[in-house]
Amino acid sequence: MASMNNFEKIFVNYLNRLRVPPTVVRLLNKGNIQPTGTILEIGAGLGYTSHAIFNKYHPSRIFICDFDATQVERGKKLTRAKFGSMPPEFVYQREDVLNLSFNDESFDMVISTLMFHHVEENLRDFKKTPRGISEIQRVLKPGGIFFYWDIANQEKVEQLMHDAGYTTLLSTRKQRVFQKP
Numbered sequence: 001m002a003s004m005n006n007f008e009k010i011f012v013n014y015l016n017r018l019r020v021p022p023t024v025v026r027l028l029n030k031g032n033i034q035p036t037g038t039i040l041e042i043g044a045g046l047g048y049t050s051h052a053i054f055n056k057y058h059p060s061r062i063f064i065c066d067f068d069a070t071q072v073e074r075g076k077k078l079t080r081a082k083f084g085s086m087p088p089e090f091v092y093q094r095e096d097v098l099n100l101s102f103n104d105e106s107f108d109m110v111i112s113t114l115m116f117h118h119v120e121e122n123l124r125d126f127k128k129t130p131r132g133i134s135e136i137q138r139v140l141k142p143g144g145i146f147f148y149w150d151i152a153n154q155e156k157v158e159q160l161m162h163d164a165g166y167t168t169l170l171s172t173r174k175q176r177v178f179q180k181p
């Protein structure tokens with residue numbers, strides 16, 4: 001289920017952008033969480049959420065990553081059109097959450113919105129997600145933040161995070177913000 005069909009891409013790329021970035025920013029504000037330092041958005045699609053975070057918080061580096069190379073290429077094109085050129089703080093690259101290429105403890109924050117159900121074969125499967133969660137835990141710095149949003153398995157993900165010693169900073173029906181010890 002990792003690759004979306006064209007209809008899904010249109011839905012995600014052009015409709016999610018209206019609701020996902022403002023929701024992420026609103027929740028970060030609500031939790032008084034400042035995305036600074038080095039950020040990874042995984043399963044970013046074209047990167048609209050990273051753009052919103054960049055415009056509001058000015059983190060020093062933001063890696064905008066997706067499994068689907070066409071999403072990454074479209075995201076780069078969109079960014080150049082929107083900002084005039086690629087901001088030096090942005091790195092667009094293809095990444096698989098199940099096998100991230102980054103070193104341990106590289107990021108101050110990891111963001112994942114509406115990605116994990118695409119990692120699984122079926123919406124409610126929980127076969128690959130634990131591997132992805134453990135990769136995110138690996139690349140977060142101590143004290144780092146994980147912003148998670150999905151439509152299934154929220155409680156199971158939260159359990160994995162608590163088992164690894166993370167605290168929940170913010171919780172809604174679909175979103176959670178966790179902090180690494």
Ligand SMILES: C[S@@+](CC[C@H](N)C(=O)[O-])C[C@H]1O[C@@H](n2cnc3c(N)ncnc32)[C@H](O)[C@@H]1O
Pocket residue numbers: 001002003004012013016017020042043044045046065066067068071095096097098112113114115118119
């Ligand atoms: C529904 S879209 C969400 C895009 C964006 N985060 C949003 O909220 O609008 C899911 C994205 O996850 C990506 N994805 C699926 N499996 C992935 C994996 N194993 N690693 C990284 N990204 C993945 C897809 O290519 C797709 O761009």
